[in-house]
Amino acid sequence: xxxxxxxxxxxxxxxxxxxxxxxxxxxxxxxxxxxxxxxxxxxxxxxxxxxxxxxxxxxxxxxxxxxxxxxxxxxxxxxxxxxxxxxxxxxxxxxxxxxxxxxxxxxxxxxxxxxxxxxxxxxxxxxxxxxxxxxxxxxxxxxxxxxxxxxxxxxxxxxxxxxxxxxxxxxxxxxxxxxxxxxxxxxxxxxxxxxxxxxxxxxxxxxxxxxxxxxxxxxxxxxxxxxxxxxxxxxxxxxxxxxxxxxxxxxxxxxxxxxxxxxxxxxxxxxxxxxxxxxxxxxxxxxxxxxxxxxxxxxxxxxxxxxxxxxxxxxxxxxxxxxxxxxxxxxxxxxxxxxxxxxxxxxxxxxxxxxxxxxxxxxxxxxxxxxxxxxxxxxxxxxxxxxxxxxxxxxxxxxxxxxxxxxxxxxxxxxxxxxxxxxxxxxxxxxxxxxxxxxxxxxxxxxxxxxxxxxxxxxxxxxxxxxxxxxxxxxxxxxxxxxxxxxxxxxxxxxxxxxxxxxxxxxxxxxxxxxxxxxxxxxxxxxxxxxxxxxxxxxxxxxxxxxxxxxxxxxxxxxxxxxxxxxxxxxxxxxxxxxxxxxxxxxxxxxxxxxxxxxxxxxxxxxxxxxxxxxxxxxxxxxxxxxxxxxxxxxxxxxxxxxxxxxxxxxxxxxxxxxxxxxxxxxxxxxxxxxxxxxxxxxxxxxxxxxxxxxxxxxxxxxxxxxxxxxxxxxxxxxxxxxxxxxxxxxxxxxxxxxxxxxxxxxxxxxxxxxxxxxxxxxxxxxxxxxxxxxxxx
Amino acid sequence: xxxxxxxxxxxxxxxxxxxxxxxxxxxxxxxxxxxxxxxxxxxxxxxxxxxxxxxxxxxxxxxxxxxxxxxxxxxxxxxxxxxxxxxxxxxxxxxxxxxxxxxxxxxxxxxxxxxxxxxxxxxxxxxxxxxxxxxxxxxxxxxxxxxxxxxxxxxxxxxxx
Numbered sequence: 061x062x063x064x065x066x067x068x069x070x071x072x073x074x075x076x077x078x079x080x081x082x083x084x085x086x087x088x089x090x091x092x093x094x095x096x097x098x099x100x101x102x103x104x105x106x107x108x109x110x111x112x113x114x115x116x117x118x119x120x121x122x123x124x125x126x127x128x129x130x131x132x133x134x135x136x137x138x139x140x141x142x143x144x145x146x147x148x149x150x151x152x153x154x155x156x157x158x159x160x161x162x163x164x165x166x167x168x169x170x171x172x173x174x175x176x177x178x179x180x181x182x183x184x185x186x187x188x189x190x191x192x193x194x195x196x197x198x199x200x201x202x203x204x205x206x207x208x209x210x211x212x213x214x215x216x217x218x219x220x221x222x223x224x225x226x227x228x229x230x231x232x233x234x235x236x237x238x239x240x241x242x243x244x245x246x247x248x249x250x251x252x253x254x255x256x257x258x259x260x261x262x263x264x265x266x267x268x269x270x271x272x273x274x275x276x277x278x279x280x281x282x283x284x285x286x287x288x289x290x291x292x293x294x295x296x297x298x299x300x301x302x303x304x305x306x307x308x309x310x311x312x313x314x315x316x317x318x319x320x321x322x323x324x325x326x327x328x329x330x331x332x333x334x335x336x337x338x339x340x341x342x343x344x345x346x347x348x349x350x351x352x353x354x355x356x357x358x359x360x361x362x363x364x365x366x367x368x369x370x371x372x373x374x375x376x377x378x379x380x381x382x383x384x385x386x387x388x389x390x391x392x393x394x395x396x397x398x399x400x401x402x403x404x405x406x407x408x409x410x411x412x413x414x415x416x417x418x419x420x421x422x423x424x425x426x427x428x429x430x431x432x433x434x435x436x437x438x439x440x441x442x443x444x445x446x447x448x449x450x451x452x453x454x455x456x457x458x459x460x461x462x463x464x465x466x467x468x469x470x471x472x473x474x475x476x477x478x479x480x481x482x483x484x485x486x487x488x489x490x491x492x493x494x495x496x497x498x499x500x501x502x503x504x505x506x507x508x509x510x511x512x513x514x515x516x517x518x519x520x521x522x523x524x525x526x527x528x529x530x531x532x533x534x535x536x537x538x539x540x541x542x543x544x545x546x547x548x549x550x551x552x553x554x555x556x557x558x559x560x561x562x563x564x565x566x567x568x569x570x571x572x573x574x575x576x577x578x579x580x581x582x583x584x585x586x587x588x589x590x591x592x593x594x595x596x597x598x599x600x601x602x603x604x605x606x607x608x609x610x611x612x613x614x615x616x617x618x619x620x621x622x623x624x625x626x627x628x629x630x631x632x633x634x635x636x637x638x639x640x641x642x643x644x645x646x647x648x649x650x651x652x653x654x655x656x657x658x659x660x661x662x663x664x665x666x667x668x669x670x671x672x673x674x675x676x677x678x679x680x681x682x683x684x685x686x687x688x689x690x691x692x693x694x695x696x697x698x699x700x701x702x703x704x705x706x707x708x709x710x711x712x713x714x715x716x717x718x719x720x721x722x723x724x725x726x727x728x729x730x731x732x733x734x735x736x737x738x739x740x741x742x743x744x745x746x747x748x749x750x751x752x753x754x755x756x757x758x759x760x761x762x763x764x765x766x767x768x769x770x771x772x773x774x775x776x777x778x779x780x781x782x783x784x785x786x787x788x789x790x791x792x793x794x795x796x797x798x799x800x801x802x803x804x805x806x807x808x809x810x811x812x813x814x815x816x817x818x819x820x821x822x823x824x825x826x827x828x829x830x831x832x833x834x835x836x837x838x
Numbered sequence: 839x840x841x842x843x844x845x846x847x848x849x850x851x852x853x854x855x856x857x858x859x860x861x862x863x864x865x866x867x868x869x870x871x872x873x874x875x876x877x878x879x880x881x882x883x884x885x886x887x888x889x890x891x892x893x894x895x896x897x898x899x900x901x902x903x904x905x906x907x908x909x910x911x912x913x914x915x916x917x918x919x920x921x922x923x924x925x926x927x928x929x930x931x932x933x934x935x936x937x938x939x940x941x942x943x944x945x946x947x948x949x950x951x952x953x954x955x956x957x958x959x960x961x962x963x964x965x966x967x968x969x970x971x972x973x974x975x976x977x978x979x980x981x982x983x984x985x986x987x988x989x990x991x992x993x994x995x996x997x998x999x
Contacts, residue, residue, distance in 0.1 A: 090931035093939025094946060095923050096874025096914035103873035268974055269878045269886055269940040318876075318940030319974050350879040552938025552975050725934035729976055733937065736977030759883035764972060767965040772979030 061500060061810060062511045062695070065460065067491045071483075075720065075781045075788070079632055080565040084725035087557040088576065089316065089550065101289040101315045102273035106343035109275070110139050112336050113196040114346070115186040115203050116355065117178040120390075120425040120752025121212030121225065124176055128204040129186060135202060137195040139340045142187040144175035147335060152327055153298045154393040154430075162526055167229060170391040172302055172331050178207065179227055179390035180425055181753055182355030189336040189344050212425035212752050216387040217364070219422040227390055228423030234388040235396035237403040239417040239475050239681035247379025247414030251370030255454045259367075259443040260818040263387075263747035264360035265756070266432060267764045270318020271353040276333035277343035283582075284310050284334045289317040291324045291549050291590045293581040302331045303338065310334065314579030317590075320551035321737075322431030323357050325591045326393055351758050358430035359747050361398055361421070362387045365406070365443035370414075371451050375462035382406045382443075384419035386436075389428035395421045397523065398429070402436030404685050407475045408444035409486055409517035410466040415475045417681070425752045431591060433737065434794045437518045438801060442819060445514040445802035450815065459806070460490065463515055474517075477682040480689060482790065483780035485717040490515050490693035492776050496713030497695050503811075506703050509710070510811025513695035514802035519686035520593035520791025521784070524673040528594065531585035532602035534563050534610055535663030538656060540634055540648030542569040544576040547587040548599045553793050554726040555595045559603045561722055562786050566607035567614070568631025569648060585665060593791030596722065597687065598668055600786040606666035613660050618651055688783060690790045692716030694735065694773070694799035698807040702830060705823030707743055707808055714799065715776035719783025719790030728775045731796045735773035738800025740765045746820050773800075844907035848872060849916025855903070863889070863906050864898040867913065874915040874943045878972070885971030888944035889913050895951035897970070914943030917950065926950055926988040935984035937975035945971045949985050958989055 092098045129141040144150075155168035174183050186203055190196035212227075213219045219232040228234055248254060274288035286299065296310040303310075317324060329346045336344040348356060363386050370379035384402055388395040403419040452459040467486045473479050494513055503509040522528040532546040542563055550556040560574040577584055587599045611631065618636035619626040622644055630639050637645035655662050676683035694714040700707050714735050721727040744763050748755040756762035783790030801819060808826070809815045814833040816825050839858035846853050846866070853870060864887045867875045878886030880899045887898045890912040898911075918924035923931070926949050936942050945968060952959055952967035959967065964985045965978070973981060 084934070086931050087934075087936070089939070090934075090936040091920060091923060091927065093936045093942050094914075094927035094930040095918050095920055096943045097920055098939055099873065100876070100940065102877065103868075266974075267972075269876070269884060269938065269972060271878070317938060319938040321974070347877075350881070350883075552940075554937070725980075729934045729937055729980055732977040732979045733975045734977075737974070758881065759879050759972070760881065764974060765977075766969045766972065767978040767982070768969045770977075772982070773977060 062460065062494055062513065063458065065491045065494045067495050070488055070778065073779065073781050075779060078565055078787065080561050080571060081722050081787055082724065085561065085571050085723060087554050087726060088560050088571065089557060098316050100270055100318055101287055102347045104275045104287050105345065106275060106277060109343040109345055110189040110191065110340060111193040111196050112187060112189045112332060112344050112346035113200045114184050114332060115200050115205065117174065117181060117183040117185055119178065119207055119209050120181040122178045122207040122209045124174065124178065124185065125208050126204060126206030131204065132188065132199040132202040135195060135199050137191040138188065138199045139342065140189040140336055141199065142335055142339060143185065144171065144173040147172060150302050152331060153301055154326060154391060156526060165396060168392045180427060187332050187336055189340055214424055214426055214752050216385050216422035216424055219424050220420065227425055232423045234392045234421045234423050235399050236420045237400050237681060239403060239415055240679065241475055241477065241682065242414035244379045244381050244414045244416040248370040251378045252373045253454060254368060254370050255451050256368045257447055257450050258817060259365050259446055261363045261439050261442055262819065263362050263427060263749060264432060264741060264745050265354060265747045265762050266321045266323030267759065267762065268319025268321060268323060271348040271350055272324065272328040272357065273347040274329040274333050275343060275345045276337040278337055278341060282309060284337055285313060286330050286333055287313045287315060288330055289315050289324060291317065291320045291551055293547055293549060293579055294586060294589065295327050295330055296581045298327055299330050299334050303334055311582040314549045317549060317551040320590065321433045322435065322591065325431040325589060326358060328357060354757055355754060358393060359427045360432035361429040361436065361439065363402065363439040365439065367443055367447040369447060369451055371455060373455055375455055375457050375465040377410060377412050377466050379414040380407050380412050382417045386421040387426055387429060388421040388423045389426045390423060391428045393428050393430035395429060398431065398436040402440045404476050405437050405440045405517065406444065408441065409468045409515055409691060411468050411472050412475065426749050433797050435592065437794065438741065438798050441514060441516045441798045442802045442805065446805050449806045449809065476676060476685055478684045482688050483717060483782035484691055485778060485780055486515050486691050488778060489691060489715040489717060493693040493695040493713045493715040496774055496776060497697050497711050501697060501699065501710055506701060508700045508702055508811040509697060510700065510807045511695065511697045512803050512806025512810050513693055514799040514806065515693045516799045517689045517691050518795040518798050519689055521597045521670055521687035522592045522594050524671050524684055524687060525675040527672045528588060528598060528670040530587045530598035530602040530668050531665065532559065532587065532599055532606050533585050533663060533665045534603060534606035536567060536610055536648065536652050538649065538652050540569065540652055541573045542567050544574065544603060545584045546576065546578055546599055546603060547581065547584040548595050549579040549590040551590050553730060554723060555590055557726065558596050558600055558722045562600055562603050563607045566604065566611045568633065568635065570634060573634065593793045593795065596789055597785040597791055598670065600789065602666050602668035604786040605668055606664040609664035609666065610662060613655060614651055617655050617658065617660055618646060621646055621654065688790065690716060690792060690795040692795060692799060694803045696803045696807050698804060698811055700808060700811040700826060702812065705826035707821055707826065709739055709770045709804065712739065712771060712773040713776065714773050715778060716792060716795060717778040717780045717790065718792045719785060720779050720781055720788040721777050722789055724777060727777055727792055730792045731775035732773050734796025735800045736765055736770060738797045739770045739804060741819060742801035742804035743820050842904060844904060846906055847910045849913060857903050859902065859904055861903045862899050863901040863903050866903040867898060872913050872915065875913050876940055876943060885948065886941055886944045888947045888971060890947055890951060893954065895948055914946050917946065925991040929988035929991055930984045933984040933987055934980040935976060941971055941973040945973065945981060949988060953989055953992060957993060
């Protein structure tokens with residue numbers, strides 16, 4: 061059990077005082093959602109609208125030997141049936157969604173519809189559009205599909221063996237990365253002992269409450285409009301490419317997204333809808349059922365990670381050799397980058413001079429894997445944080461002492477040689493998380509209590525060699541209200557609200573008088589993807605830049621009005637005023653009119669660019685990869701029932717340095733919600749696939765945490781002000797999830813004295829581990 | 839299949855529809871424009887489609903429309919509006935209980951059903967009452983706080999907070 065920790069006062073931070081930013085204001089989107097007036101993608105209907113369905117492969121590996129759609133086409137009410145033969149060469153580009161000038165990786169495309177070969181259960185084969193959903197369903201049933209099953213491969217290690225069935229390329233290798241730093245052999249030779257462990261993680265389902273949905277139509281300019289729930293409105297380019305039409309003939313009108321977590325980062329219904337709308341000339345709607353959502357879209361990557369660590373008696377790590385194997389499923393999608401994240405974060409937030417990491421992702425006939433909150437980071441953390449506890453056990457020190465001997469510090473380099481420029485509050489966060497657990501709960505005879513914690517680091521912002529950008533337009537209206545136009549998709553984390561609070565701060569316009577137009581690829585300036593914990597950083601900075609330009613014009617004009625210098629004027633509460641003498645003030649409506657009369661711009665379109673780099677050395681993995689990192693920790697207390705194997709989370713405390721909390725209530729929501737997903741990852745969630753066939757096809761079999769499964773995680777928010785986001789903010793969306801699962805795994809090991817190397821830690825696995833443990837002890 | 843005309847009183851308004859027997863209440867509500875009733879799984883696992891049927895909480899995907907003939911249905915959009923939100927809706931908005939919002943209408947109806955019979959519930963009673971409503975974003979903590987806050991406001995505690 062972790063002992064008491066001393067919590068030292070935080071380093072002094074000089075955070076400039078702010079009026080709107082930093083307050084837990086009611087999010088601008090909250091009330092509309094609460095009264096049910098927010099319209100989601102599946103809620104739109106149009107006159108003369110058709111309903112679509114997709115025929116999907118029932119088998120994970122096979123050849124299409126017969127596909128006859130004549131009978132389906134002849135059903136009254138069927139408007140259109142499309143197969144791969146109707147769309148020669150239509151490919152879905154799965155690589156690097158969003159705004160980037162980079163070339164895509166060779167082989168990253170997937171067929172829009174399978175033509176001859178099927179590589180996973182659920183792979184789309186045909187599309188139907190009909191007058192009603194029932195007729196569309198009937199038509200799907202009337203398609204005569206004859207398949208010949210072929211031998212598949214259902215394990216990434218098997219897929220890499222010579223002679224394995226080929227799913228991708230010549231060798232099923234979707235991606236490889238390596239890191240070579242220092243001299244691992246020398247480091248291992250210097251070690252007092254070597255600790256080796258292998259950890260396993262399963263497929264995980266995003267299980268957002270809103271299944272994928274959209275409506276498409278062709279407008280009077282011949283533009284294909286697609287209303288869809290997506291994390292990436294820039295997919296209009298992928299749609300145009302798949303259809304072979306110009307990019308300015310596709311418009312994505314994003315909706316409020318009912319949860320994304322990475323699962324709506326890839327294209328979902330867009331291309332199917334565009335094809336059917338173009339073919340029929342009528343509006344078409346496609347809404348996935350829950351079961352279809354499960355088989356149609358990506359999963360979190362299963363990983364097998366082996367750590368071999370050389371360590372001194374005092375806990376200092378002298379060398380780390382790490383091997384990773386990930387399951388890519390049938391197509392690459394974002395696997396190469398997820399694997400990169402896991403690789404580059406494999407050593408955790410620790411200074412290690414001698415590092416060797418080899419990672420590989422293999423294609424199999426399993427569900428395809430892609431982005432999921434954390435993007436490889438949580439898998440890496442499950443391995444490195446359990447390994448730290450095992451190292452502590454091996455050298456006979458407590459887990460915090462071992463970590464303290466190795467924690468990164470500001471200015472240190474990561475395993476890829478990237479210098480960390482922002483604050484590294486590992487000590488600050490870990491001590492607060494542990495102390496937050498309070499007095500230990502006593503164990504009983506059958507209920508063993510244990511405690512564990514995990515520190516982590518996680519990037520925010522995209523890979524810097526993608527050359528990421530975001531744009532935002534901010535304007536003041538003549539009545540003193542403010543408008544933001546920014547293509548940011550709001551996936552529920554408060555992406556749009558943060559922009560409003562930033563503009564509110566800079567323009568002095570109360571939050572309820574700011575309106576935001578978002579997520580439309582044609583009329584809102586492109587802001588890039590709502591992924592990679594990048595929107596606050598990227599679009600927040602773009603809004604900051606645009607609002608600052610408007611602010612300057614307002615201050616200059618107000619200064620003329622008051623006959624003072626611009627530095628003597630400030631904006632707040634809908635007014636401009638002379639600092640120190642707020643009786644001298646002018647309403648923003650009046651000031652806006654004065655600017656308009658003088659021809660002074662009241663709006664600005666700003667472009668924010670992340671740092672641009674050239675990429676890492678492919679042989680050594682050395683180079684900068686991300687704009688910055690978030691640091692934090694989580695501590696949990698669990699009780700393990702040694703008769704049933706059931707693990708109960710008793711307490712959970714997470715502490716993160718978020719740089720600056722733009723809206724503390726929203727930050728708290730990210731931390732508690734992310735933690736909940738992480739606790740589910742640790743104890744409950746596994747998308748089970750047997751020989752390529754899902755065994756957990758709906759929410760009845762795939763269990764996500766309910767309100768009764770875990771206690772609330774206490775969120776401790778620290779603000780170092782050192783991030784590269786607006787007002788010194790760092791990112792928290794993905795990092796919030798990362799430390800929860802390893803903290804639980806360490807707590808269970810603490811409770812029962814046996815390490816379970818695989819998540820989820822189910823009662824069966826606990827009982828099996830205890831049985832093994834009893835056997836070893838004789 | 840034979841259709842039958844049924845009468846539904848939805849959010850205080852009488853509606854008449856002709857339907858075959860296999861149409862769920864969820865489907866008919868959404869077809870009639872009550873799209874605040876969300877479809878998350880259509881088999882009773884998620885609670886996104888929860889409404890009050892004669893004051894009792896039901897998953898509308900598990901009720902056939904014919905079974906609702908002559909009965910009263912209340913959905914989140916019938917409870918309040920942007921201009922006149924119900925105190926439960928205000929409490930959800932104010933406590934950070936709303937993230938993606940997809941579970942929110944169902945969650946709010948579960949809250950209404952609870953507070954109608956138990957105006958001062960304990961945390962455990964709240965967690966039990968919303969356990970049929972999945973939320974993937976919040977981790978439920980702020981939802982539990984919202985229910986407590988709503989109870990306080992309905993008891994006349996004002997809306998400070």
